[in-house]
Amino acid sequence: VQLVESGGGMVQPGGSLKLSCTVSGFTFSDYQMNWFRxxxxxxxxxxxxxxxxxxxxYYADDVKGRFTISRDNIKNILYLQMNSLKIEDTALYYxxxxxxxxxxxxxxxxxxxxxx
Numbered sequence: 001v002q003l004v005e006s007g008g009g010m011v012q013p014g015g016s017l018k019l020s021c022t023v024s025g026f027t028f029s030d031y032q033m034n035w036f037r038x039x040x041x042x043x044x045x046x047x048x049x050x051x052x053x054x055x056x057x058y059y060a061d062d063v064k065g066r067f068t069i070s071r072d073n074i075k076n077i078l079y080l081q082m083n084s085l086k087i088e089d090t091a092l093y094y095x096x097x098x099x100x101x102x103x104x105x106x107x108x109x110x111x112x113x114x115x116x
Contacts, residue, residue: 001025001105003095008110015085015114021078021095021107029053029073032098035080037091038109044094048080063089085114 007019019035035047048069049058057069068081078095090113096103 001097003097003105003107005093005095005107005110008093008112010113010115011085012116013085013087013114016081016083017085017112019080019082019093019095019110019112021080023076023078023095023097026097028071028076033069033071033078034096034098034103035069035078036094036096036103036106037089037112038094039091045091047093049098050078082112085112087114087116090114 002024004022005019007017009017011017029052032049032051034049036044037047038044047060047063048067050069050071054071059067066084070079092109092111094109095107097105
């Protein structure tokens with residue numbers, strides 16, 4: 001099982017980024033997927049969840065209306081479109097596979113930095 005995030009970078013407040021998570025080693029369409037984020041000194045914070053077939057989707061309150069999770073079950077890629085980014089969105093972003101309500105595999109993370 002492998003999950004590889006990409007698409008992070010530095011952006012100004014109000015800007016946008018689209019993260020990708022390319023997966024391999026398992027049947028992607030069989031699993032719910034999540035995005036988490038983490039800042040230094042704190043535990044991971046759940047951001048969003050998507051069902052195995054793309055619906056429904058769920059979001060943490062502080063990203064609702066700004067972030068959109070999606071997936072391509074043909075290409076085996078999970079996405080997170082992030083708009084109207086805020087300084088407090090700065091974090092290391094991880095994708096995870098959800099198995100029986102547990103995130104059992106994590107990627108290595110991609111850094112998102114929002115700074116003036």
